[in-house]
Amino acid sequence: MTAEALTSPYQSATALEVINLCKSFGALRVLDNISFQLQRGSFHALLGGNGAGKSTLVKCIMGYYHADEGSVLIGNHEREINNTRDAHQHGLGMVYQHFTLVPEMTVLENLVLSRSPIPKIINWQKEKQHLESLMAEMPFQIPLHKKASALAAGEKQKVEILKQLFLQPEILILDEPTSVLTPQEADEVLDMLKEWTRSKNLSVLIITHKFREVMNFADDVSILRRGKLTYSGPLAEKTPAMLAELMVGNEEIASTGARELAIKGDIRLDIHQLVASNDSGTVAVDGISLKLHGGEILGIAGVSGNGQSELVQVLSGQRSPDSGDIRVFGETYTASREEMARHKLYCLPEEPLRNACVPRMNLVENLALRIFDQPRYTRWRWFLNRQALKAHALKLIDRYHVRPPEPERWIETLSGGNVQRLVLAREISGEVDLLITANPCFGLDFAATAEIRRQLMEVRNRGVAVLLVSEDLDELLELSDRIAVIFEGQLRYEAPIAQANMDEIGLKMAGH
Amino acid sequence: MTETILGWWGVPLAILGGAIRASTPYLFVSLGECLTEKSGRTNLGQEGNLVLGAMTAYAVSYLSGSPWLGVFAAGCTGMLLGLLHAWVCQFKKVNDIAVGIALMLFGIGVAFFFGKPYIQPTAPHLPAIGFGNWSDIPQVRAALEINVLFLFGLLLAPLLSWVLSSTRWGLMLRTVGDSSDAADALGFSVNRVRMVATMIGGFLAGVGGAFLSLYYPGSWNEGLSSGQGLIAVALVVFARWDPMRCLYAALLFGGAGALGPALQSVGFSSGYYLFNAAPYVLTLILMIVTCSPQRTLAGVPGELSITK
Numbered sequence: 001m002t003a004e005a006l007t008s009p010y011q012s013a014t015a016l017e018v019i020n021l022c023k024s025f026g027a028l029r030v031l032d033n034i035s036f037q038l039q040r041g042s043f044h045a046l047l048g049g050n051g052a053g054k055s056t057l058v059k060c061i062m063g064y065y066h067a068d069e070g071s072v073l074i075g076n077h078e079r080e081i082n083n084t085r086d087a088h089q090h091g092l093g094m095v096y097q098h099f100t101l102v103p104e105m106t107v108l109e110n111l112v113l114s115r116s117p118i119p120k121i122i123n124w125q126k127e128k129q130h131l132e133s134l135m136a137e138m139p140f141q142i143p144l145h146k147k148a149s150a151l152a153a154g155e156k157q158k159v160e161i162l163k164q165l166f167l168q169p170e171i172l173i174l175d176e177p178t179s180v181l182t183p184q185e186a187d188e189v190l191d192m193l194k195e196w197t198r199s200k201n202l203s204v205l206i207i208t209h210k211f212r213e214v215m216n217f218a219d220d221v222s223i224l225r226r227g228k229l230t231y232s233g234p235l236a237e238k239t240p241a242m243l244a245e246l247m248v249g250n251e252e253i254a255s256t257g258a259r260e261l262a263i264k265g266d267i268r269l270d271i272h273q274l275v276a277s278n279d280s281g282t283v284a285v286d287g288i289s290l291k292l293h294g295g296e297i298l299g300i301a302g303v304s305g306n307g308q309s310e311l312v313q314v315l316s317g318q319r320s321p322d323s324g325d326i327r328v329f330g331e332t333y334t335a336s337r338e339e340m341a342r343h344k345l346y347c348l349p350e351e352p353l354r355n356a357c358v359p360r361m362n363l364v365e366n367l368a369l370r371i372f373d374q375p376r377y378t379r380w381r382w383f384l385n386r387q388a389l390k391a392h393a394l395k396l397i398d399r400y401h402v403r404p405p406e407p408e409r410w411i412e413t414l415s416g417g418n419v420q421r422l423v424l425a426r427e428i429s430g431e432v433d434l435l436i437t438a439n440p441c442f443g444l445d446f447a448a449t450a451e452i453r454r455q456l457m458e459v460r461n462r463g464v465a466v467l468l469v470s471e472d473l474d475e476l477l478e479l480s481d482r483i484a485v486i487f488e489g490q491l492r493y494e495a496p497i498a499q500a501n502m503d504e505i506g507l508k509m510a511g512h
Numbered sequence: 513m514t515e516t517i518l519g520w521w522g523v524p525l526a527i528l529g530g531a532i533r534a535s536t537p538y539l540f541v542s543l544g545e546c547l548t549e550k551s552g553r554t555n556l557g558q559e560g561n562l563v564l565g566a567m568t569a570y571a572v573s574y575l576s577g578s579p580w581l582g583v584f585a586a587g588c589t590g591m592l593l594g595l596l597h598a599w600v601c602q603f604k605k606v607n608d609i610a611v612g613i614a615l616m617l618f619g620i621g622v623a624f625f626f627g628k629p630y631i632q633p634t635a636p637h638l639p640a641i642g643f644g645n646w647s648d649i650p651q652v653r654a655a656l657e658i659n660v661l662f663l664f665g666l667l668l669a670p671l672l673s674w675v676l677s678s679t680r681w682g683l684m685l686r687t688v689g690d691s692s693d694a695a696d697a698l699g700f701s702v703n704r705v706r707m708v709a710t711m712i713g714g715f716l717a718g719v720g721g722a723f724l725s726l727y728y729p730g731s732w733n734e735g736l737s738s739g740q741g742l743i744a745v746a747l748v749v750f751a752r753w754d755p756m757r758c759l760y761a762a763l764l765f766g767g768a769g770a771l772g773p774a775l776q777s778v779g780f781s782s783g784y785y786l787f788n789a790a791p792y793v794l795t796l797i798l799m800i801v802t803c804s805p806q807r808t809l810a811g812v813p814g815e816l817s818i819t820k
Contacts, residue, residue, distance in 0.1 A: 085699040103814055109683065118680040121680070
């Protein structure tokens with residue numbers, strides 16, 4: 001390492017260079033002639049919309065995928081990387097978007113597992129002392145004896161990062177590492193990484209789509225749009241608006257739609273001291289009480305794993321509560337099919353393909369799930385009226401722009417955005433009084449996200465009561481009339497959106 | 513005369529002896545299955561391994577005159593069936609439960625087919641050590657006459673426990689069984705680890721079979737196992753995939769199996785068949801008690817198809 005490299009990371013050698021990389025999946029060209037450089041000791045952000053090819057690009061670099069054309073240079077030497085082991089040997093480390101911790105093992109075991117090579121016989125006493133001393137240098141502490149499955153999402157992400165840092169890589173690639181962290185936690189982690197690019201000459205390539213993080217931390221930025229590189233170079237003087245344009249081009253983005261002044265309606269959902277347990281039998285929803293009025297969106301913020309899924313599952317009938325009282329329009333509600341139909345309560349849960357669809361039924365059948373037993377869709381009460389169901393499906397597919405518009409297709413062959421649109425069509429196209437929705441835009445691209453949000457706002461303007469559970473703060477701030485924070489199964493904060501304080505919400509999300 | 517000295521005390525003693533004697537096949541099959549399931553696969557073929565192992569051990573022991581060679585041969589047939597299971601299961605969309613059932617029927621069928629000539633002759637048995645020789649009471653002597661294989665099993669349980677917790681191989685096995693995503697990210701070969709685990713599991717089940725035909729009850733016939741291999745698979749669930757708890761559970765089931773004969777030995781013979789059904793009833797009760805629709809089991813390997 002030269003003195004020059006230390007003082008001025010910009011003029012130092014490149015840590016990683018990608019030249020003319022191409023990758024196709026079938027006929028689809030996911031990466032088209034990508035070339036860029038990662039400077040040694042720099043913090044480099046990789047931006048792009050959904051499906052732009054960011055994850056594919058880093059997976060090609062890590063040897064997870066084999067590129068069709070092009071080469072990868074590490075420290076100016078061309079390297080053949082065929083699997084993650086090779087990548088580790090060349091000093092590359094990666095933190096994946098999905099957790100790769102072993103849930104039944106403790107943090108200590110998980111960290112030892114990532115050692116390379118793992119010792120044949122493990123001296124736990126020694127490993128523990130070693131890791132404790134390393135942990136002492138970190139800006140955050142994770143209890144080593146805890147099982148990975150018992151960690152909160154933020155803690156898991158930190159362990160993932162620790163796992164890589166203990167291997168002391170020269171280049172660290174991170175795929176959306178902050179998506180499950182509170183803004184404060186994200187800053188903490190990114191601060192540390194940034195510090196290490198300076199003090200330890202670590203080179204960081206980070207995938208994100210949070211402009212705030214890019215503006216605050218990145219030295220350089222590369223932007224992908226539909227598999228093509230639209231910019232790669234210093235961040236200097238780029239504004240978020242310029243970055244956004246490089247990301248999406250001139251595509252038309254639907255605006256969310258205006259929030260109409262609605263009179264606060266009657267109380268439609270009244271939850272009192274609800275308690276529910278998760279799959280392993282521990283309390284996940286710990287005494288939640290809330291009231292939801294017609295014509296408002298109540299947003300519930302929180303880091304995932306704080307009881308949101310269990311709350312939504314209770315309301316949608318997928319889980320029975322331990323205790324507490326749920327009333328819809330003043331009547332006791334037990335989430336039976338009959339009650340849902342009577343109160344016009346609908347649900348757009350997270351991961352709709354898993355939670356609200358039968359993957360191997362076609363679009364007509366999936367669209368019929370709420371209505372197939374209504375007189376107008378049956379013949380002689382006991383038989384399905386396939387014609388009526390199909391006509392209904394075609395109407396919805398057309399109105400909600402589901403692509404491809406083939407009603408006989410299995411729903412699992414549709415893209416995420418189209419599944420979401422189809423379920424949304426099923427749930428909100430009729431008469432609705434109450435809508436429960438969780439992370440409705442998770443994993444969708446710009447255009448689809450804007451479309452879904454517009455629909456939700458439109459539903460609210462119609463006077464529907466909407467409960468919006470989301471991990472995306474921007475989404476909540478954009479849509480909610482009121483916002484609450486859930487932490488460890490309890491509501492910790494509640495305010496009308498006009499009085500909501502971003503910093504306070506972030507702190508409450510982290511349990512402060 | 514001793515009968516009168518012991519009286520009803522003979523029952524717990526006989527149960528203890530029976531527990532030690534009858535638990536050995538449970539112990540070996542469940543330890544093997546525990547290992548296989550820890551790697552993320554269920555091998556219901558263990559019942560087939562057990563029966564085929566019993567037949568092979570008896571035949572080899574009869575033909576060669578060495579019971580130990582019989583035990584080894586039984587283990588090898590189990591290993592072969594385990595290899596077959598692992599090989600078929602590595603293909604996409606193959607269900608390990610279905611393959612296990614097929615292999616169970618296959619193993620039993622093969623054993624019956626080749627086992628016909630060995631029902632009559634008598635093969636040399638495995639040796640036992642008389643830990644009760646200090647006593648004059650025949651029941652005590654009988655109860656403490658412990659087979660060498662049981663002692664091996666006794667050592668094997670803590671050994672497996674240690675291997676799983678403190679060796680590279682054990683850590684790899686648990687990773688593969690709990691999250692194949694994590695295993696991929698670490699560069700472990702999921703299929704190879706599972707193959708090895710299933711083969712060792714099959715080997716142990718074969719050895720358990722050898723105990724049946726070469727020690728207790730000590731002969732080869734077609735009704736020898738009567739589902740002990742399947743009970744042992746259920747026992748792994750009850751033991752929460754922990755080898756030491758497999759040992760205790762095996763003793764419990766062995767004891768339950770000895771209840772009928774023990775009561776009969778003191779002259780209490782009404783409901784004999786009912787008491788003989790104790791292990792099955794126990795299995796059913798444990799399954800009902802330990803299962804709940806509201807929560808998942810603690811300690812269950814995440815990759816097991818029954819939990820997905």
